[in-house]
Amino acid sequence: MSNVEKSLKEITEKYAKDSGRLMDILIDVQSEFGCISKEAVSVIASELKISEVDVIQTRSFYHFFTEKPVGKYAVYINNSVTSGFFGMKDVVDEFEKQSGVKFGETTSDGLITLKYTACIGMSDQEPAALINSVVFTNLNRDKVRKLIAEMREGKNVQDMVTEYGDGNNTHPLVKSMVKNNIRKAGKVCLGEYTAGAGMNKAFSMSPADVINQVKDSNLRGRGGAGFPTGLKWMYCSNESGEKFVLCNADEGEPGTFKDRVLLTERAQQMFEGMAIAGYAIGSNKGIIYLRSEYLYLKKYLENVLDEMRKNNLLGNNILSKGFDFDIRIQLGAGAYVCGEESALIESSEGKRGEPRNRPPFPVQKGYKNKPSIINNVETFCSATKIIENGAEWYKSMGTNESAGTKLLSISGDCNNPGVYEVEWGLTIKEMLDMVGATDVQAVQVAGPSGTCISPSQFDKKIAMEDLPTGGSMIVIGKNRDLLKDVVHNFMEFFEDESCGSCVTCRSFNMILTRQIEKVIEGRAIKSDIKNMQDWSAIVTKTSRCGLGQTSANPVRTTIQNFRELYESKTKDAEYHSDFDMDKAILESCEAVGREPKLHE
Numbered sequence: 054m055s056n057v058e059k060s061l062k063e064i065t066e067k068y069a070k071d072s073g074r075l076m077d078i079l080i081d082v083q084s085e086f087g088c089i090s091k092e093a094v095s096v097i098a099s100e101l102k103i104s105e106v107d108v109i110q111t112r113s114f115y116h117f118f119t120e121k122p123v124g125k126y127a128v129y130i131n132n133s134v135t136s137g138f139f140g141m142k143d144v145v146d147e148f149e150k151q152s153g154v155k156f157g158e159t160t161s162d163g164l165i166t167l168k169y170t171a172c173i174g175m176s177d178q179e180p181a182a183l184i185n186s187v188v189f190t191n192l193n194r195d196k197v198r199k200l201i202a203e204m205r206e207g208k209n210v211q212d213m214v215t216e217y218g219d220g221n222n223t224h225p226l227v228k229s230m231v232k233n234n235i236r237k238a239g240k241v242c243l244g245e246y247t248a249g250a251g252m253n254k255a256f257s258m259s260p261a262d263v264i265n266q267v268k269d270s271n272l273r274g275r276g277g278a279g280f281p282t283g284l285k286w287m288y289c290s291n292e293s294g295e296k297f298v299l300c301n302a303d304e305g306e307p308g309t310f311k312d313r314v315l316l317t318e319r320a321q322q323m324f325e326g327m328a329i330a331g332y333a334i335g336s337n338k339g340i341i342y343l344r345s346e347y348l349y350l351k352k353y354l355e356n357v358l359d360e361m362r363k364n365n366l367l368g369n370n371i372l373s374k375g376f377d378f379d380i381r382i383q384l385g386a387g388a389y390v391c392g393e394e395s396a397l398i399e400s401s402e403g404k405r406g407e408p409r410n411r412p413p414f415p416v417q418k419g420y421k422n423k424p425s426i427i428n429n430v431e432t433f434c435s436a437t438k439i440i441e442n443g444a445e446w447y448k449s450m451g452t453n454e455s456a457g458t459k460l461l462s463i464s465g466d467c468n469n470p471g472v473y474e475v476e477w478g479l480t481i482k483e484m485l486d487m488v489g490a491t492d493v494q495a496v497q498v499a500g501p502s503g504t505c506i507s508p509s510q511f512d513k514k515i516a517m518e519d520l521p522t523g524g525s526m527i528v529i530g531k532n533r534d535l536l537k538d539v540v541h542n543f544m545e546f547f548e549d550e551s552c553g554s555c556v557t558c559r560s561f562n563m564i565l566t567r568q569i570e571k572v573i574e575g576r577a578i579k580s581d582i583k584n585m586q587d588w589s590a591i592v593t594k595t596s597r598c599g600l601g602q603t604s605a606n607p608v609r610t611t612i613q614n615f616r617e618l619y620e621s622k623t624k625d626a627e628y629h630s631d632f633d634m635d636k637a638i639l640e641s642c643e644a645v646g647r648e649p650k651l652h653e
Contacts, residue, residue: 058096060085065100072101073421075111075403079118080345080384087122114405114552116170116387117345124159124166126204130182130192133172133307134497134527134542135464140193141180147194151201165204171389171546172307173346176464176527177234177471185210186348188231221317226353233314234471237487239458240450242315242434243474246322249366251437255329256374258440263333264290267436269444271456275431276301276392277499277523278599282436285426289334289416292424296336298327299420301397301429303344305389306500307546308525311460312430314472316343316350319434320357321366324380326433328367329440331378334426339380342397345387354382389550393598394427396552407552408598431460431524451477455516459524463488465497466530481511484526492531495615500525501543502603505535507614534573535611535618541569543607551600558601561592565608577623586612 054062064081068074078097082089089112098105112118117129128148132141149155152165159166175181178190187210189200203213217223218232238244255263268283289296300323304312315323327339343351358380361367369377388406390396395409398420419425428436435457439447448456455477461484464470468489475484481496496511498504499522506513506520513520529539544566553559568585571577589605589612596602612619635649642649 057086057092061093061096062100065097070100070102072103072107073403075101075103075108076383076386076400078403079108079112079115080386083118083386087124087127088119090120090122110405111403114388114407115345115385118386122159122163123168125164126184126210127166127168128182128184129168129170129173130156131171131173131175131180132169132542133176133179133546134539135176135308136179136181137538137542138465138533139179143194144180144182144192144197147197148201151198165201170346170387171550172305172309174304174310174313174344175231176308176310176462176525178232179464183346184213186345187211187214188229188349189214190230190232221353224353226356227317227350229349231313231317231349233317235314235318236463236469236471237473237475239474239476241438241447241458241474242319242322242431242460243472244438246319246438247441248321248364249325249372251322251325251441252328252332252366252372255332255440256372256376260290260333260335263329263440266440266444267333270439270447271444271454272432272435272439272447273455273517274428275435275459275523276429277306277502277521279517279521282428282432285416285428286330286333288414289424289426292417295338295421295423296334297420297423297425298331298334298336298339299394299397299401299425299427300327300339300341300433301392301394301427302347303342303385303392303397304429304524305344305392306502306523306525307543308464308497308500308527309462309523310464311462311472311524313347313350315430315434315460316347316354320354321361322437323430323433324358324361325366326428326435326437327380328371328378329436330426330428330433332376334424336426337377337379339378340383340401340420341380342383342385342391342401344385344391348384351382351384358382388552389546390552390598390600393600396598397427398425405552407554408600410597452514452516452518454518459515459522461515461522461526462524463526463528465528466490466493466533467528475515477514477516479515481506481513481515481520484515485511485528488528490528490530493528494531494533495529495535495539497525497527497529497539498522500527501546501607502599503606504610505529505539505607505614506610510614535615536569536622537573540607540611541566541573544569547600547604547607551604555596555598555601557592557595558604561588562604564588565592565605569608572619572622575622575624578626578628579620579623580628582612582616582619582623585609 156167180192181190222229272282273279391406396406400406548562589609592605
């Protein structure tokens with residue numbers, strides 16, 4: 054047995070040769086060997102008693118899994134909109150100049166690999182990159198030259214971090230240069246937190262009363278869809294058998310980073326919310342799905358879980374109340390679609406992150422086909438404070454239809470990018486004043502899958518009944534090319550991130566991207582605008598998951614709100630084809646000895 058085979062078998066044994074933990078196995082293999090080779094696929098399949106195809110289809114789905122080895126230093130630079138705003142092209146140019154290779158390539162000595170990746174949750178401190186999963190922010194040419202020089206010296210990546218951010222970013226298990234950039238703390242998620250207070254209160258109530266308290270609070274899911282949290286918990290509680298609580302920490306929406314801050318500063322509050330949910334629905338098992346881009350927080354989060362177990366806030370007989378509940382961390386591997394709850398479940402089970410058909414819904418058949426609830430980080434943090442302080446306290450904030458507070462991730466062309474906890478009902482104009490934004494051309498509400506609004510709409514309110522958002526708010530200054538710098542970037546993102554399951558999502562996002570390029574280059578005609586509107590409607594109506602249903606929004610909402618911009622870049626002409634059918638078939642007819650049938 055070779056040393057490689059021995060190591061591979063040890064990795065599978067670490068996870069009890071459970072095919073449901075295939076994601077963890079592949080993550081460990083990628084980390085140890087720099088790739089998941091054909092040999093690795095064969096050994097893993099044999100040890101887990103599954104087909105090689107099962108392993109390959111999972112490996113091929115995720116951005117951070119590779120079949121061929123990456124360099125000793127794997128550089129993944131974020132190519133999102135805000136990165137482009139603040140100097141990504143210069144950073145890319147300097148990386149290529151100093152390394153001697155282009156992005157998508159590896160140096161001949163195997164030292165450095167350069168790759169692009171989607172938003173890594175650092176939109177408030179761009180340009181940013183991951184180097185062997187270590188985060189580097191606010192990059193410029195000087196910093197790149199220094200990083201490449203240290204790579205050539207063989208320096209450990211973590212040792213290249215010489216400055217640390219604030220709060221728990223300085224924790225010995227984090228040691229990150231990431232900054233929290235908390236600009237405004239509200240009363241719910243970023244207010245005062247007393248460990249265990251929410252759980253103590255919950256355990257003095259019946260599970261049904263806990264659910265009713267959450268229902269009465271009007272807490273709606275903070276991931277973007279806004280489904281009433283209490284109803285979700287109630288539906289799941291009515292199911293029988295083993296149940297699961299899943300936390301969605303896969304915030305992949307470009308421009309969103311508020312969950313990153315909660316994971317750093319309010320991890321225990323989030324875990325407590327998961328335990329309260331477990332008590333309410335009758336579950337003793339929790340899973341937090343952590344996006345791969347936040348791997349730098351994993352050891353710290355494991356430590357928080359260990360401390361909670363030591364303090365009897367997790368594990369067996371929590372707070373001596375006879376309730377058992379524990380949580381494990383499941384890492385992703387780079388796939389935006391895994392933010393969709395059923396795709397997240399598939400990924401957690403070791404599969405491709407392809408959304409499921411519904412019904413049945415996760416509350417009926419979720420993780421391992423057992424009833425499951427899935428809420429995001431902010432939702433669980435909110436639930437903890439609601440149980441502690443009561444539904445009426447929570448409803449005293451926000452609007453009638455949107456109770457409580459909302460964490461906004463604000464980035465782009467403003468003086469003070471960062472995280473703001475505000476009450477629902479704030480207008481866009483008030484938000485722009487708050488962050489110090491002037492000369493604003495547009496605001497992208499709720500990330501690429503949301504709405505791009507013009508100044509005529511800045512009196513609209515940030516609320517589920519007016520402008521709903523999962524948190525991402527990108528300010529776009531008048532100096533930006535809206536179509537080239539923003540819309541085209543977003544459409545390339547959706548083209549790349551589509552799982553490919555739905556024909557319309559797979560095909561029309563590519564077509565819409567090419568159409569935007571025609572508009573930008575001045576090659577489009579007026580009918581192209583109508584075509585884009587029609588195709589956008591098709592994608593929205595025929596895709597089965599939230600990604601596809603919103604993927605055309607960058608085109609659809611900018612045509613709707615910035616029509617004059619499109620019209621100014623298109624020709625007022627009708628389509629005319631110079632294609633000559635007779636001429637086209639002449640050569641083929643001669644080849645087979647047939648007379649061409651001429652068209653009149």
